[in-house]
Amino acid sequence: MFTRQIIERRPSKAIVAGWVEEIRVIGKLVFVVLRDREGKIQIVAPKDKVSQGVFEELSNLTKESVIAVSGEVIQNPEAPFGVELLPKEVVVLGRAESPLPLEFLKVDSSLDKRLDYRFLDLRHPKHLLIFKLGSYLESEIRKFFLKQGFIEVHTPKLVAAATEGGANLFKVEYFERDAYLAQSPQLYKQMLVIAGFERVFEISQVYRAEPHHTTKHLCEYTSIDFELGFIDGVNNVIEVVERCVGNALRKAMKTPEFKEFGVQLLLPKRFPRITYREAYRFMKEIGKKFEWGKEIGSENEIELWKKIREEKKSDLYFLTEFPWEERPFYTMRLQDAPEFTTGFDLIFKGMEIVTGSQREHRYEILLQQLKEKGLNPDSFQFYLTAFKYGAPPHGGAAIGSERLLMQVLELKNIRETTIFPRDPKRISP
C-alpha cells in the first residue's frame, strides 16, 4: 500500500515499504519517516510497545535504506500526516551506505553533481513530480491524437541522410558503411501520409549534435511529431497544435503535480497569432530590431510574449509566415509572397516549443527548393520519389516535449526535465 492511501483510507493495519528519510532515537522512542512514491508516513516505536528486535532494527537504520514495515495505523492529529504506524515487523530490504554521496533533500548541490547521482537526486519528491507531470502531459497529447484518428508509428532513427541539411549529425558505424542518427522523423512522417496513413504521429527521441551547452538544448530529446494529410492550408495544422497543446495544458493545470509548483498560466481557448512581418514592425516601434529575414531571436520572443500576455492574456502565441531563408527545404512558401513561408512556431512563455508548416507536395517545386537550399537531390531520392506517385497536400508540426514541460513548470534548465540528459559533455549515467 502506498503511504498516501493509508493517510486517505485510514485502515487499522497496513504494510508499507519505502525509503528511510529520517531516523531519530530519543531515549526509549524511535521515530522513522518512511517515504515512498506517493508520500510519507511516520513510524513511532516506543520501546515498551514493540518487540526488542523491531526496536533495534529501527534504531540501527541508515538514511535512505529500503524497509518494509507492517503494523497498526494509529490516528494522531499531532503527527505530521495525521496518522502514524506502530510497527509490528520490520524488514530491511536494502541497506544504504552512510554517508550519502549527495544531500539531495537540501538541493543546494550543483546540477552537475545532482546529475552524477541522479538515482538519489530523483528521490527528492519535487523532482519526481516533474516526471510524473511529464508522463501525464505526454499521455494526454497521445490520447488527443488517437482520438482524432492519427495512427501512432515508429520511424527509423538510423538514417542514411540528414533531414534538415547536413549539420549537427551524429555519425554511426553501421556494418560496412556510415549511418546517422535522425534529427527528426520529418521525411518519414511525410512519406507515411503519402503512403495512405493520412494522419500519423510519433513520440520518440531524436538527436542533434549541437556543440553548444545552453539551458534549452539537449543532444537527445523527445519530439512529439504529427503529420496531417488532405489539408486546405496551414491553418488546419495550426488548429491541431492549438487544440492538442491547449487540451493537454488545461488538463495538466488541474493536477496536484502542477499545483504543487505554484506557477501561473494564462491559457485562452485561442492562442494569439502574429506574423513575422507584424513582429518586425512591433520590434521597430519599441526600438528593438532583428535582421530582416532572419530568426527574430530569443530576446525578442520574450518581448513579444510580455506584450501579448498583457494585451491578450495569453502565455502562448503563434508566430507565423516565417521567411524562406530560415526554414527547411520542404516548407511550402506563400504563393503571393514567396520570400515568406507557411512556417510557424508556437512560443510559450517566450520560448519556441513547436515548429510546423504546410509542406511542399508538388514534386518539381520540392526538387527546386531542395536545390535552392544547397542540398544534393541524390541523397534524398528515397524521399523525393514518393512525391511522384500521388502526394496529397499535407502539413504537420513537432512539439518539443521537454521544452513544453520546462515552460509549464517554469524550470530554469531543460536538464531538470530529462531523467538522464545528454549534452556535449555528458554521456553518463
Added chain:
Amino acid sequence: MFTRQIIERRPSKAIVAGWVEEIRVIGKLVFVVLRDREGKIQIVAPKDKVSQGVFEELSNLTKESVIAVSGEVIQNPEAPFGVELLPKEVVVLGRAESPLPLEFLKVDSSLDKRLDYRFLDLRHPKHLLIFKLGSYLESEIRKFFLKQGFIEVHTPKLVAAATEGGANLFKVEYFERDAYLAQSPQLYKQMLVIAGFERVFEISQVYRAEPHHTTKHLCEYTSIDFELGFIDGVNNVIEVVERCVGNALRKAMKTPEFKEFGVQLLLPKRFPRITYREAYRFMKEIGKKFEWGKEIGSENEIELWKKIREEKKSDLYFLTEFPWEERPFYTMRLQDAPEFTTGFDLIFKGMEIVTGSQREHRYEILLQQLKEKGLNPDSFQFYLTAFKYGAPPHGGAAIGSERLLMQVLELKNIRETTIFPRDPKRISP
C-alpha cells in the same frame, strides 16, 4: 469524410479525397474507384449527367493520383459498396506518374522491392491494417501500465557502456569520444526503480548490431520495457506480463483489423508455465534434445508450443528458471539452485516475445555476478553505485513489439511489421 463513413451514414452529399485505385472509361461512362485509409468508394460519371470538365478530368486520371471529389451520394445495391458518388466537382491534388514502379495491389513483388517502394507498398489495404493493429496493441499495453500506476519514462539511447555485455553494439561518434546505441533500457529502468519511481515503463526503439539476416531479427526494434519495485518474487513480474499481454491480445481479437486476417488464437486467462528442467525432460522423452545449460532453441520452442497448444489449449507459455549460463549478469539466481535463475521467457506460437526476471539488488552479489560474466566493473560504476544506497527488490521484462504483432497475425517476416526496417543490408528508405 472517410469513405467508410459515407457507406455507414449515407449522407445525401459528400466530399471525399483519396487515391485513384481504378479507372475505367466505357464509352460515355467513367468509373473511378477511390481509396482512402478507411475503405473505398466508386465514382460513376455518365457523360450526360456531369459537366464536361468533370468528365474529362476523370477520364484523364492516372492510377494512384490523389483527388478530391464532391458530389451526390447515390444508393445502388449493385455498386460494389452499396453506394456510389455522382461527381459534381473533381480536383486533382497530386498527379501520379505512370507506370508505377511497383504493382503493390498484386503483392507478388519481392519483399526487398516492396521495401524499396514502401510508400506505395503500404497503400495495400492489408499492409496498412498491420500498422493500425500495431498502434492499437501498443496503446492498449500503454493503457494497462498507466492504469497500474507505472510512470512512462524516456531513458537515453546514447550510452557509454553495453547493457548486456560487449557484443552487438553500434558505435557513435559523440563529440570527442565514442558512445554506443542502447541495446535496451535495462540498466536505466532499474536505476529509476531505485530512484523512487517504483514502477516505470518505456516504449522505445533499441539497437542490436546483429550481423545475421533472419526473418525475426531487426537492427532497430521497439522494446516495451517495464520494471516493478518491491516485489516478493519473480512471480509478481510474470503476472504483470500475463495480464498485460493477455489483456492487449483479448482486445485485439475483437478488432476488425484482426478479424480481417482470419487467424486463430488460443488465449486462456492463465498461460501455462514450464521450467527449463521440465522442458529438457520433455525433449528427451520425445527424442529431441538440446545441450544441458544452453538455450533450448527455436525448433524445440515450437515443439513445446505444439504440445501445450494441444494439451492446455494455449498459444502462449512461460518458460521459466533459465540456466545462469544463458542469462545476463543482473539476473537473480535461484537461492536453492544457483545454476538456474529467475529468468523467464514468454513464448508465443513458438517464438520468444518477452524476456524477464527478478533482478539481483544486493550490491555485493551483483558485483560478483558481473565479474563472473567477464565484464569490467569500471564500465558499470554509474549503475553499480545506485545499489549501494537503498535498492528495493525488483524485476521486470521486455516485450518485443514487432514480434508480438508478427505472431498475432502469423506473418512470416518481421519486416512486414516494421514500416521502414533496418537490417545489416538495409538503411534506406
